[in-house]
Amino acid sequence: MKKEFNPFITSLYEGPEHFCDRKSETQQLIDYVENGTNVTLFSIRRLGKTGLIQHVFNQLTEEKDTICIYIDILPTQKLEDFTNQLATAIYNIFPPNKRLGKKLLAFIQQFRPTISFDELSSNPTLSLAKASPIQQNKTINYLFNFLDSQNLKVVFAIDEFQQILEYPEKNTEALLRTHIQQLKNTSFIFCGSNQKMMHEIFNSSKRPFFASCSNMQLDFIPTTVYSEFINSKFTERKKAITPESIDFICEWTKCHTFYTQFFCNVLFSKNLKHNDIKDAHEVAIHILKINESIFYQYRNLLSEAQWRLLRAIAKVEKLHQPNAKDFIQNHSLGTPSLVTRGMDALLTKEMIFHNSSVEKPYYEVYDKFLMRWLQQH
Ligand SMILES: Nc1ncnc2c1ncn2[C@@H]1O[C@H](COP(=O)(O)OP(=O)(O)OP(=O)(O)O)[C@@H](O)[C@H]1O
Ligand SMILES: [Mg+2]
Known part of the structure; x- marks a missing residue:
């Protein structure tokens, strides 16, 4: 029997029907993008920054004809990796059989790229020819400008942006800031899971990005709204859940998005017709049990x-x-x-x-x- 799709997502975004609330935040980000304002999205960890960006991108691509490019730079360790990721992301947005894709392919040839295929996603991955730091700087500028000059609205989201602080090229911040401020049709959303480093980049008066973006602080989803979401996802799939269980879940996980989602995912996967407080308690015990070895590791640290x-x-x-x-x-x-x-x-x-x-x-x-x-x- 095919396993029922679990509506409580604990990894990547799966579309608006599985996304709880964030209506005003979504609208605010869309307004920023439409005004060409660059924005930095802050929140504590696992509250839904990445999910929100994906949700906004989903709406922007469907309704607004905007080119949305998302890169997560956590795996990058140097400017060269950043450049390759940027080139790959742009390349993957425009299929080579479309007009702009052809233009892009012709444009990108000058950087003598090697194209390979990602083992997991089987998406093409670009590796541009090795270049001096000066040449690399130019390449980034060319890539941004290529898109900016196509008369399209473009938005880049750079996730885990604090990673640039780990690069050996200490001028990365200044270099990116310079390129970004010259663009006319492109806006940026920056976010990252390390709040301290992100604040350092954007809110320290001595740094290049200081006062260059609007700050947006993401907060907890209100309990009433999350409760309603949980109830609707169960009932839509013909499963009952008692208000008492929902109150328990929201309180036990403090409506901290990842933990609330995870709890509901486990409860839903039990595939019960009725989910009452006893079932919720059992899930809580189960979750603590499966995580116990991690808790002991924390203690050792x-x-x-x-x-x-x-x-x-x-x-x-x-x-x-x-x-x-x-x-x-x-x-x-x-x-x-x-x-x-x-x-x-x-x-x-x-x-x-x-x-x-x-x-x-x-x-x-x-x-x-x-x-x-x-x-x-
Ligand atoms: N509004 C939402 N409704 C339902 N699920 C959500 C929502 N926001 C985020 N999620 C889910 O919660 C989990 C954590 O969210 P996400 O990864 O976006 O948090 P984050 O703030 O980017 O975390 P980190 O700081 O670790 O990068 C993900 O599985 C995501 O799919
Ligand atoms: Mg994230």
Whole structure:
């Protein structure tokens, strides 16, 4: 029997019907693109930045005749890799049998590309001839300008953009900034999973990208909206789910998109006609069990004091004041300075995040499953 498609996506975007909300954010990004404004998308990890870009691209390509090019530069290690990715992404957008594809192919020949096929996706991958840094700089400029001069609206999304800080070519930021600001028909969406590095690139007054983009902060999907989405995905497929179970899922995963999606995916895959609170509890236990070895690995990465602090944060769930006397005493965390150092280490290691975009800012454990597990240990 063919396995039923699971409507709760935990990897790549699968179309608007599986995408929850983000209506105003989608509209805002489309407005930015249409105004030619470059934008940087910020959020804590696993909240849905990449998904939102794909959702926006889906709408832009279907409705607005816009050329949308997405590149994820996490695997790149140097400018040469970036250039090849850029060339590959552009090449894959225009099939060589169409007018612009032919033009592009002719244009790209000057860089003496080698074309191979990706083993997994079987998409063509371009590798341009080795070139000096100066020549590479020119190549990037040519590639951007080629598209910009076609009288088309073009939008580039560069995901995991903080990766450019790892390149040995230390002038990458300046170089990209220079090319980007000369384009007329092209806008950019930058995003990345490392918030600290992304803020460094875009919000530090000494850096080339400072004040060059509008900032957009992505927040949690509201509980009521997520609840409605969960309910509709179950009922559309003739499965019942009790409000009590939905409340439990949203609370247990704190509506942190990836964790909520993952939970619902597991529950849905049980293929039950009725999903009540007992089933949701079973899924929670199952998830903690399958992740336990990862939790122990986390523990090995931390000092004893950091682990104790992490557990204390998990127990209070939202920590407003790390140096509050009660918090330190109740959890035997030592001195305020030890806690301060521990908080810095946990933030750097991305075990916790700081949400400052609410009235009462707080710290919270990143991984919601780890948080629930720590509460029991
Ligand atoms: N609005 C949404 N509705 C349903 N699923 C979503 C939504 N947004 C994101 N997802 C799914 O949640 C998961 C995490 O989202 P995504 O990868 O977009 O987060 P991210 O912010 O880019 O994470 P990272 O910071 O690690 O790059 C993905 O599986 C994605 O498909
Ligand atoms: Mg992402």
